[in-house]
Amino acid sequence: MAARALIAERGYLPNVDDIRKFRQEIFRSDDDGRWKRITSSVDFYSMSGCRDLLFHVMQHSFSIPQISEFLIDHGLSLVNFEAEPDIIRLFQHQFPYAEMTDLKQWHAFELANPVAARFMYVFCVRKEP
Numbered sequence: 001m002a003a004r005a006l007i008a009e010r011g012y013l014p015n016v017d018d019i020r021k022f023r024q025e026i027f028r029s030d031d032d033g034r035w036k037r038i039t040s041s042v043d044f045y046s047m048s049g050c051r052d053l054l055f056h057v058m059q060h061s062f063s064i065p066q067i068s069e070f071l072i073d074h075g076l077s078l079v080n081f082e083a084e085p086d087i088i089r090l091f092q093h094q095f096p097y098a099e100m101t102d103l104k105q106w107h108a109f110e111l112a113n114p115v116a117a118r119f120m121y122v123f124c125v126r127k128e129p
Contacts, residue, residue, distance in 0.1 A: 003038050003054050014055035019047060022054075064107040067123075071103075076125040078103065084119045091116075 003026075010025070012018040023044070026035045043049030062070070071078060078101040083091070091098070091109050098105040110117050 001054075003035070007054060012055070014051050014057070016047060019050050019055065023050065064103050064110060068103045068107075071125060075128045077128055078123060079126050080124040081106070082122040083116070087116050087119055 006012075006025075007022060010022070012022045026039065030036070030039065038044055038054070041049075041053060043053040070076075081100050081103075082088075088100075090113065091100075091106070094109060094112065095102075095105045
């Protein structure tokens with residue numbers, strides 16, 4: 001992600017002063033809308049949210065196919081899949097007969113709606129007997 005690369009390049013640390021400096025740099029340099037994805041997140045505007053969003057020291061991002069593969073590899077089944085209410089409504093509109101736990105449909109949804117992937121999903125799994 002470009003924002004994390006900028007943070008590393010500038011040597012910004014996850015402290016109040018550096019997070020403020022980073023946000024100011026983003027605001028000053030966003031003439032072309034390059035940072036719109038970040039600045040449209042509510043997390044960007046709170047100190048703890050911005051720290052978690054962009055300065056997190058141990059964060060792993062997974063694609064839907066990677067999550068599916070992980071579940072299979074570890075003998076887990078998906079019990080519940082949650083997203084932002086607007087994302088769920090759009091998903092249900094595009095896939096009215098899909099189960100919320102259908103990761104193949106969620107992957108197709110993300111491919112058709114790349115903006116959906118910017119939100120965090122929450123899901124519950126269980127170990128298969």
